[in-house]
Amino acid sequence: METNNNCCQERHKKRTEEEKKKLLTRLKKAEGQIRGIEKMVENDLYCPDILIQVSAVTSALNSFNKELLACHIRSCVADDIREGKDEAVDELVGVLQKLMK
Numbered sequence: 001m002e003t004n005n006n007c008c009q010e011r012h013k014k015r016t017e018e019e020k021k022k023l024l025t026r027l028k029k030a031e032g033q034i035r036g037i038e039k040m041v042e043n044d045l046y047c048p049d050i051l052i053q054v055s056a057v058t059s060a061l062n063s064f065n066k067e068l069l070a071c072h073i074r075s076c077v078a079d080d081i082r083e084g085k086d087e088a089v090d091e092l093v094g095v096l097q098k099l100m101k
Helices: 017-042 047-082 087-099
Strands: none
Touching: 017 047, 047 087
């Protein structure tokens, strides 16, 4: 993980093209589903049908989170631990706690 030492401590992670493609594909799928839900609401479709589509978006975003989290653990967290930066484990625990609310 690269760190930019400015006042905001903006962090960046260089991703492979394959990783970016996987993540962006998942996001675009969710984006398309959300646009579909908007049209369903605009067209006054039946509530349960909309709820099922919202569930599909939630699933798509959960899949995105799983993919990103796996990449993060395999690269950023593993690299930090190898470098003796044990605070990476605490950060990961905090992220997992927020994801599991």
